[in-house]
Each structure stands twice: as C-alpha cells, then as structure tokens.
Amino acid sequence: MCGIAGYLNLNGSSLDDRPGSKEDYLRGMCHSIHHRGPDEQGMKYIGPAALGMTRLSIIDLSTGQQPISNEDETVWIVFNGEIYNFHELKERCEKLGHTFKTRSDTEVIVHLYEEYGVDCVQYLEGMFAFSIWDIAKKRMFIARDRMGEKPLHWAIFDDIFFYGSEIKSILTHPSAKRQLNPVAMQQYLSLEYVPSPSTMFEGIHKLPPASYMVIENGQVNIQRYWSPSVDTVKMSETEASERLLQLLDDSVKGRLISDVPLGIFLSGGIDSSGVTALAARHVSHKLKTFSIGFNDASFDESDYAEQVAKHVGTEHHKEQFTPNLALNMMEDLWKVLDEPIADASILPTYFLSKITRQRVTVALSGEGGDELFGGYPTYFAHSLAAIWRSMPGVLRNGVVAPMVNALPVNLNNLSFDYKLKRFISSAEEAPMVRHLKWMGSIPVAQHSGLIKQSAFDTIGGAPFKTHDDLIAWLRETRWLMQQISDRSHVVDTAMRLDTSCFLADQLLVKADRASMACSLEARMPFLAHPVAEFALSLPPSYKVRGTTTKYLLKKTLSPLLPENIIKRPKKGFGIPVAKWLKGDFKVLVDELLEEGYVQRQGIFEWSYLSKLLSDHYEGRADRRKELWTLIMFQRWWHKFFNSQTPIGGCELDETLHIPGRAAQIAQLQTSAR
Numbered sequence: 232m233c234g235i236a237g238y239l240n241l242n243g244s245s246l247d248d249r250p251g252s253k254e255d256y257l258r259g260m261c262h263s264i265h266h267r268g269p270d271e272q273g274m275k276y277i278g279p280a281a282l283g284m285t286r287l288s289i290i291d292l293s294t295g296q297q298p299i300s301n302e303d304e305t306v307w308i309v310f311n312g313e314i315y316n317f318h319e320l321k322e323r324c325e326k327l328g329h330t331f332k333t334r335s336d337t338e339v340i341v342h343l344y345e346e347y348g349v350d351c352v353q354y355l356e357g358m359f360a361f362s363i364w365d366i367a368k369k370r371m372f373i374a375r376d377r378m379g380e381k382p383l384h385w386a387i388f389d390d391i392f393f394y395g396s397e398i399k400s401i402l403t404h405p406s407a408k409r410q411l412n413p414v415a416m417q418q419y420l421s422l423e424y425v426p427s428p429s430t431m432f433e434g435i436h437k438l439p440p441a442s443y444m445v446i447e448n449g450q451v452n453i454q455r456y457w458s459p460s461v462d463t464v465k466m467s468e469t470e471a472s473e474r475l476l477q478l479l480d481d482s483v484k485g486r487l488i489s490d491v492p493l494g495i496f497l498s499g500g501i502d503s504s505g506v507t508a509l510a511a512r513h514v515s516h517k518l519k520t521f522s523i524g525f526n527d528a529s530f531d532e533s534d535y536a537e538q539v540a541k542h543v544g545t546e547h548h549k550e551q552f553t554p555n556l557a558l559n560m561m562e563d564l565w566k567v568l569d570e571p572i573a574d575a576s577i578l579p580t581y582f583l584s585k586i587t588r589q590r591v592t593v594a595l596s597g598e599g600g601d602e603l604f605g606g607y608p609t610y611f612a613h614s615l616a617a618i619w620r621s622m623p624g625v626l627r628n629g630v631v632a633p634m635v636n637a638l639p640v641n642l643n644n645l646s647f648d649y650k651l652k653r654f655i656s657s658a659e660e661a662p663m664v665r666h667l668k669w670m671g672s673i674p675v676a677q678h679s680g681l682i683k684q685s686a687f688d689t690i691g692g693a694p695f696k697t698h699d700d701l702i703a704w705l706r707e708t709r710w711l712m713q714q715i716s717d718r719s720h721v722v723d724t725a726m727r728l729d730t731s732c733f734l735a736d737q738l739l740v741k742a743d744r745a746s747m748a749c750s751l752e753a754r755m756p757f758l759a760h761p762v763a764e765f766a767l768s769l770p771p772s773y774k775v776r777g778t779t780t781k782y783l784l785k786k787t788l789s790p791l792l793p794e795n796i797i798k799r800p801k802k803g804f805g806i807p808v809a810k811w812l813k814g815d816f817k818v819l820v821d822e823l824l825e826e827g828y829v830q831r832q833g834i835f836e837w838s839y840l841s842k843l844l845s846d847h848y849e850g851r852a853d854r855r856k857e858l859w860t861l862i863m864f865q866r867w868w869h870k871f872f873n874s875q876t877p878i879g880g881c882e883l884d885e886t887l888h889i890p891g892r893a894a895q896i897a898q899l900q901t902s903a904r
Contacts (some may be wrong), residue, residue: 233266233297234287234399234747235309236260237362239371239392240279244409257283260400265745267311267396273297275307280364280371284309287592301341302330305366308344310337311396312359312381313754315485320354337361344372349443352456356759358483360438362394371446377457378599378758379427379735380442382743384633386435392446397744398435398569408434409871410596413690414704415570416864420673420681421701423573423860424737428708431570431867439708440735448867457760458710471773472787475765479787482759483509484597494519494591496583497547497754498804501781501797502597502606508791510595511543520545521587521594522550523579528805529644537794542793550586552579554815557806561819561866567748571867573672573860574737575808580745584663588749598742599757602726602734603766604784606776606801608650609669611852613721616658616665629758631655640850642809649853664698666725670733672860675701681839707734711767722771730767750782809855815850820844820858823865832868835861 236613237257240246246253252300257274261283265272268285275282275298284297300307314320317336324342325331337356343351344363349372358380363372367462373394375383385394390408401407410433427437438444440458451684466474483506487493495522497503511518520540524533533549540547551581557578587594601607618628632655638648657668669675675695687693695701706712711731739755746753756762766774776858780801789797812820822828824844829837840861847854 233284233309233311234261234312234396234397234400235282235284235360235362236264237280237282237309238394238404239281239364239446241387241390241392242448243279243369243449245278246276255279257281258405259403260395263286263399263403264395264397265751267606269750271296273309277307277366279308279369280307282307282309282362282364283475284311287752297337299333299335299337299341301345306341306344306363307366308337308361308363310340310359310361311374312357312361313486313752314339314355314359315488316354316356317355321887323354323373337715344574347452349374349445349456350534352443356761358754360396360760361598362641363577369447372443373438373446374443374456375438375440377441377760378496378741379739380755380758381386382740383438384430384435385438385444386432387451388434393450397567398430400425401435402432402569405783407506410434411872413687415673417678417693417695418701419571419573419864420678420860421671421695421698422667422732422737423670423672423856424733424740425570426705426708426732426736432871437736441710455710459760459764459767462768463770464765468773468783468786471769471783473703473782475762475787478759478762478765479505479756480509480512482756482762483595484513485759486754486756487513489593491592492519493593493595494586494587495545496520496594496596497522497536497539497545498597499532499537499539499796499799500597500801500804501792502600502757504539504597504792504796505600505784505788506595506597507539507543507545509756511545518543518545519590520547521583521590522547522549523583523586524549525552525807527644527810529646530802530805530807532802532804532901535799538793539796548586550582550588552582554807554811558580558809558818559817564745564748565866565870567744568867569871570740571860572737572741572744573856573863574741575859576804576807577745578743579804579806580741581748584746584749584751584753586822588751592750593752593754594746595756596742597757598738598755599734599763600781600784602729602738602783603757603763605722605726605771606781606784607670607729608780608801609666610722610725610775611671612654612658612779613662613666613725615654616662619655619658627655628661640853642813642853642855643809644805644807652853660698662721663702663723663728666728667698667702670729674698677839681835683834683836686834689708722775726774727767730763738895808859809847809853812858819862819866823862823869824858828865832865834868889896 253276261272271286273284273296282298298307298309314336317339320339329342352374358378360381360383382396384398386401391406393401395401412431412433415429415431419425426437442455445452467878495507497507522533522536525531530638576871635651635655641648657665675698709731711727742753776782785797826837829835843854843857
C-alpha cells in the first residue's frame, strides 16, 4: 500500500527544461502524502515524466521498492494497492518469458502491460491505482480499480499533467491553482460527499472507478474498462447461496495474504461478522479483531462484536469512543482530508484505525455489503412509499403528515420519529429523487435560500436548480445508472445508485482517508469484482424481501454466526452527532457557524443557518445532517481558502477567533487524558 504522485510535461519536453527544481517539486508532492507510506520514498525522472511514491510495506518487504521497471527499463510504474492474484499472474508472465527482480505484486503489472497494453487491467483482481510511463511509446497509462477502493486524482495546469493519490499532492506543486468548484459545492451540500469525477477544486478531477487514462501526444483519453452484465441470474435460492458463499470465501482467503500482521474491523453487524467467521476458517492462529463502543446505547454495537469474537474465537480488542476523543482528533483528521465528507462516522473510523494500527498493519472490513446485498432500510421504504402515495391526499397531507411532524424530537440513533419524518418528507417524489433525499442532506431546491445570490452571481448562477438536475448529471457520469430504465425495479435502481455514488465516493473515500491517515491498509472482501458482479445479477427479491434486508446474505451466513447476529436490527456505524452538537461539539458550531464569521465569509445566508440552529437547539427539529454538512464544509473552506477570494469576495484571518474557544479545547483535552 502506498501513495503515488507525479506529473508529465504535455509538450514532451524534458523536465530539466522547466524552471525550478524537479526534485523539490516531486519530493514536495510525495511528502504531502507521507502518511500513506511512511516506510520509504521513491522517485524517478524520465524525460518529460516524473513518478513518485511513498511506500507502506505489505508484500515483499525487502525488495519491493518503487518505482519498478521491466527488464530493459523502458516501462516504469508506481503503484498503490494490492493485487490478490499476483502469484498466478506472475506464473503466467514467467511462462511468456518475463524475468522478475522482486516478489512484489507491483512488478507483475509492468510485465502484464508489456504483454497486453492497456488491457492488462482486465487480469487484475484487487484494489489499485497506478501510473505507468512507457518510454518507447511516450505514453503515460493510469488506471483505477473496478469498485474505487484506491483513489486517483488528476489535473492539467500550465501544460503539465498532474496525478496523485490525494488532492494535496497536486496542490503542492506551484503550478496548481486553488479555485472552488461550484458544481461540487452543490453536490456536496445535497449528497454529503463529492461524486466523481468532480472534486471541490475547479480543474482537479477524480478518475472514476473501473477507468483508465492514456496520456499521449499531449492528449488525455479516459476509458471505462469494466461493465458488469445487467442480466438477472436464474438460479434457486439454494444455488445462489452456495455460489455466494464460495465467492465470499475465496475473496476473504485471498485478502489474508500478507507479510505483516493482519486483523479485522468487527462491528458486530452481519458484514464484518461474516468476514471474521470466514477468515477464521483459513488461519491456524487467533485472529485479532477490533471494535469501539459508545456510552449512548442507541449507537453502541460493542456487545454484538464481543459476542461474535467469542463465537469465532478471536483475540478481541475494544476501546470506548467519546466526544472528547472525537473533538481532539478532528484537527489530525483534517490534515489528511482534502474535501469535506459529511459522514460523521469518519471520526470513529479514524479512531478504530488508530487503535488497530497499534497491533497490525492490515485490516479486513465489511464495506460494500449494504449496497450490493440490500442492507439499508431505505430499500424497503420504497415499497412503503408506494402505499403512502396510494392514500388519499387529504388523509396524507391533512391528517397523517401533521401528526408525524408533531411528534416530539428524539435524538437517539434512527429514532422512530426521525425515520418517519424523513420518510414522509420525500415519499411522494420520484424513486431516485426520494432516495437521494432520504440519504442526503440539504435538498437542491433549498440552495437558493442557503447560498447568497452574490455568491451564485460570481459563478454565473446555480449549476443545479432541482434534484432532477443533479440526477441527470449523475446519469451522465455513472455507468451503473446508465443501465437503469423506467422499467427497472425500484430496489435495483436504488442499489445501483448507492453502489456507484454513495459507496464509491463517500464510504470508500472515508475508509481510505481514515485508514491511510494511520498508515493502515484496509481490505474489503465484499468488493472483489466476482462478488460484485454476482450481487448485481441477483433478482431484487434475493436482496430485499418485505421488510427483510440482505435476505440472501443472511441465509448464506446463518450457519456461521449466532442467530441473534443474523436477526439483529441494523444500527449503522455512526456517532451521536445530534446530541453532541448540543454538548461537546457546540464549540464547532460557535467556531464555524458563528454569525460574524459567516457574514465575513460571504457564501451562506445567515437567516437560513440561524433557522437551522434554532430548530435544533430549541428542540423543534433534528438538524444533525444539515448542521454537520455545513460544519464540515466550513472547516474545509477554512483550511484551503481562508485567505483567498475565489467566491464571496471576502478575506478571512489565518486563524479563527472565537471567544472562549481556547479555554474550551484546553478543558476537553485535559478531561480526555
């Protein structure tokens, strides 16, 4: 596992022909992502190309240094990720006459590229982002894995093509420019994340999952290389369950290969519990498992995790997560975040990664199970929406809705009133619109009230006026959504939407940044492309049946796990942010959503923010999603644009000056020790 960064003169001239030190530039780009690979750093300059990496040693600890070349040093690579079938691929290449200098999976890609060119990605099973410089063809080839586990960003400034695992590596170069992307800002405010290929920076892009780039003759060409079939598999439940168990078992077994200590994130949910049970079948020692707990019982799953650990027989480690810890960690986390992510679970994920890294270097986790096998309650909520819409309007809107909205606010995790209020708020919308609204934060239609008109005027108007505009953009940029038709089952529609958007651009970004901030490699067995292809081919009834979610997955894993783990209600890996905003997290509100700060910033209407704040603090409504989305945006803005004026026309101080802030933080730090 590594971080990669580099650049290419698009005019083909040598790096030596440009002003400035090529060594200093590339070294700075790599240093900015040092946390991704603290073991060593490698750099190579070849004519117009610069390739750099920072390495976290997992496979072939002694000879796996990068960049790595082919036999005659005409093809060079920097690589981030793991190729789980590299032993078979190495044998294949050796039979074709290739000679290997190392035991690393990186070198396999070089020789596959020699044989198959850009089609080499078709042979790779794993998570990856890599850059190859082909000296003979004067071609740069960059690729990203099918599901989007490993990140890759790119940009063109001053006739230079840049790439990097994280945006900060590009921004480090003096040619890079910082300018807010208004399209991404609206996407973030509604979705709580920035979907690829957008980033929050104008001119900087994400390479989408399952895609590669060819940079040749000064031109950039992007192609998608993987499109699972849309045909529904025809097999019995028993056959499907047997097939799924074999695919998951193979995936888990392949992800146990490591030359360093390995453990498992164990929440006690069915996904991580299933991974743990399957992994235990392939090791002769006690697996190390890791979980965290909360004082708030509505969020705490640690008892379930301990039960699974005891059932499987693991060496289990548990720590308690508190608001004091969360607040203290936020600044450390922001050192590695380049875009806002409004998923508050990034904080416990980061903490879990920190405690896990104290004992192991690699951790398996259960990401992908919900999106691929139907785990979210929003999936069966679409059936309830059909019932809701069939009710007479006078009953819906004149009787039931007012009664629901009058329910007292309960800030517990997924409380009854919270779910019911979110349900009726969007139940009458079209399927994709209501799904995005249920999962997201601030509806697009409300942006005109939230964002100052002067800010919109600066960028020539709002890119999106409604959620339909946002969905149209997502359809154009998502191959899974392009497979959706008006005849598609609503569950399939929602799951393909989540797999191509929420999973790829929020959950996997969260997992990558939180784990790599701790120099921990996270591996995700559910995201093996044979598993994903099979899941996408299953009929909706094998995923959601009535109000039962993950129907087939539960049937498949039931022989391996305690019955109450299979049947337990889903909690999700979140934090009590609604309550904490009224307690320890109030300092964040005072700092980042303070009226004077907001007015000087010039982006948001204070009247809109003031209403959100009063609703939440006076108990009229639970505004956790909207407030956390805005807090994370404000913290991102402060990091990257604090003294610049790309939008809104204001300049802010380098530091935030909020009365009492220093004393509050000092008190929290003292109590956390």
